[in-house]
Amino acid sequence: MQITLRMGKLLLTVKIDVRVILALIMLFSQ
Numbered sequence: 001m002q003i004t005l006r007m008g009k010l011l012l013t014v015k016i017d018v019r020v021i022l023a024l025i026m027l028f029s030q
Helices: 002-029
Strands: none
């Protein structure tokens, strides 16, 4: 259970990071 929880948190943080990076690219490209 602990390992799966850690993996889930990692995936969530990665998803958030990707969204932030995409948002920054969108802002700078305008």
